[in-house]
Amino acid sequence: QQVEAEVVTFSVPSYACQRRTTLENHNTVLTDALSLLAENAELSDEDGRGVAFRRAAAVLRSLPEPVTDMKQLRGLPCLGDHSLRVIKDILEDGASREFESTKQSERFKALKVLTGIFGVGSRTADRWIREGIHTLQQLRDSGQSLNRAQQAGLEHYDDLNRPLTAAEAEAVGEIVERAVVSVLPGAQITLTGGFRRGKLTGHDVDFLITHPDEGREEGLMSKVVSWLESQGFLLYQKTTRNSYLESKDGPARPPANMDRFERCFSIFKLTMEERRGTEQPENGERNPNPAEDTLSVGARSGSQTDENTPPQSQVPADERRHRVSGEDGGQEEAKPAAHKPWRAVRVDLVVSPISQFAFALLGWTGSKLFERELRRWAGHEKAMSLSSHALYDNTQVNTSQSVFRHFIAALSFCSVKIL
Ligand code: GTP
Ligand code: MN
Ligand code: MN
Numbered sequence: 001q002q003v004e005a006e007v008v009t010f011s012v013p014s015y016a017c018q019r020r021t022t023l024e025n026h027n028t029v030l031t032d033a034l035s036l037l038a039e040n041a042e043l044s045d046e047d048g049r050g051v052a053f054r055r056a057a058a059v060l061r062s063l064p065e066p067v068t069d070m071k072q073l074r075g076l077p078c079l080g081d082h083s084l085r086v087i088k089d090i091l092e093d094g095a096s097r098e099f100e101s102t103k104q105s106e107r108f109k110a111l112k113v114l115t116g117i118f119g120v121g122s123r124t125a126d127r128w129i130r131e132g133i134h135t136l137q138q139l140r141d142s143g144q145s146l147n148r149a150q151q152a153g154l155e156h157y158d159d160l161n162r163p164l165t166a167a168e169a170e171a172v173g174e175i176v177e178r179a180v181v182s183v184l185p186g187a188q189i190t191l192t193g194g195f196r197r198g199k200l201t202g203h204d205v206d207f208l209i210t211h212p213d214e215g216r217e218e219g220l221m222s223k224v225v226s227w228l229e230s231q232g233f234l235l236y237q238k239t240t241r242n243s244y245l246e247s248k249d250g251p252a253r254p255p256a257n258m259d260r261f262e263r264c265f266s267i268f269k270l271t272m273e274e275r276r277g278t279e280q281p282e283n284g285e286r287n288p289n290p291a292e293d294t295l296s297v298g299a300r301s302g303s304q305t306d307e308n309t310p311p312q313s314q315v316p317a318d319e320r321r322h323r324v325s326g327e328d329g330g331q332e333e334a335k336p337a338a339h340k341p342w343r344a345v346r347v348d349l350v351v352s353p354i355s356q357f358a359f360a361l362l363g364w365t366g367s368k369l370f371e372r373e374l375r376r377w378a379g380h381e382k383a384m385s386l387s388s389h390a391l392y393d394n395t396q397v398n399t400s401q402s403v404f405r406h407f408i409a410a411l412s413f414c415s416v417k418i419l
Contacts, residue, residue, distance in 0.1 A: 012062055012076055015374075019058075027061065030090055033086055037099060038053035058369055110135070116161050117150060118152060118156070119150040120153065140154070156344035160203075160345075168270060173191060179227045180209055187209060187217065191206070193365065204346035210353065215353070225237055232269065233268055239262070239263070241262050242351070259387065259388040263351075266346070266347045359391065
């Protein structure tokens with residue numbers, strides 16, 4: 001007669017946006033494996049499979065203690081057959097063959113190296129791989145024509161693949177604030193993206209810019225960019241003008257994963273002088289008061305849930321764009337960053353009218369899975385459509401009042417804090 005040993009079980013809500021997930025992750029071995037398989041799926045244009053692995057990883061990341069037994073997973077949401085197989089292999093055999101072979105595969109390594117170049121997506125990388133290009137040196141030697149973004153990405157490859165610290169994000173924020181107040185006093189900038197969620201490192205720094213008087217923000221981006229350019233802060237920039245004033249189905253309709261705000265994808269030149277004074281020890285220890293780590297301008301939420309944010313010491317080995325250099329990138333990246341007195345930093349700037357600011361802030365704070373889950377939850381559970389521009393009640397002719405009331409109600413269901 002067998003007596004089943006007692007196992008600790010967990011209860012987890014279905015949508016990632018309903019969970020409170022701390023920076024602490026008790027299941028890094030499992031989540032690293034699932035995240036790498038997610039990344040491989042995304043790089044192979046299998047987005048559905050990618051999302052399934054991301055959801056499974058997020059569930060494991062939200063658990064209060066390590067999983068040791070498959071029985072503990074009974075009843076947990078978002079764990080499909082494929083993810084369960086990977087978890088089972090790791091728990092029972094100590095390793096997942098699929099994870100190990102994917103990680104070692106030449107194709108995956110090449111996809112990571114090539115998509116680690118700013119401006120290179122999975123399609124381009126795939127085309128190059130089919131032409132026999134697997135490394136940066138092979139790309140340089142191939143004579144492939146590169147667009148402006150890719151040229152900048154290749155040139156600053158090492159810098160752009162080295163994680164940014166919160167201190168560097170703060171230094172960038174000071175520059176952006178100087179730019180914004182110089183060209184439009186009264187305009188406000190807010191840190192968004194991973195650093196707003198309290199992440200300790202990031203691949204870029206994201207900012208949302210607005211002005212309290214509706215309409216004053218028009219034309220702001222080009223002035224900010226001109227100021228930054230005149231001061232020598234920009235190594236690269238590409239500005240896309242807003243399209244929310246145009247017809248919804250017009251030719252300017254952006255891809256589904258983009259919003260309609262005016263934006264600037266840029267690469268800053270951050271000099272040592274700018275970084276000095278914000279420099280912090282790089283030992284990976286948590287700042288006991290992380291609010292002091294980040295920008296003082298604008299609001300931030302200290303308790304934002306985050307499925308994408310392991311502590312620095314546990315950054316998954318597959319963290320895209322962060323770790324390619326030196327690890328998989330072949331010998332050509334092996335040389336240490338030259339002793340140049342500056343580093344290149346990816347910066348995203350977005351301008352929103354004040355009337356859409358709350359939605360823009362929510363939409364640009366991330367993580368990507370959190371945003372996706374929040375929109376799925378709004379649609380499926382609340383019959384509402386959430387975007388970075390607005391929230392619509394699908395069952396009613398909108399009045400902005402009812403929509404805003406619903407918006408606040410919706411947010412109180414999720415562990416989102418705004419402002
Ligand atoms: P790291 O930068 O890798 O540290 O993480 P992150 O979470 O800041 O990622 P990222 O900078 O790529 O994106 C920040 C947030 O902006 C995420 O929630 C994205 O969903 C969102 N985002 C990025 N690009 C776009 C875009 O073109 N449109 C919209 N609407 N959101 C975007
Ligand atoms: Mn970011
Ligand atoms: Mn970004």
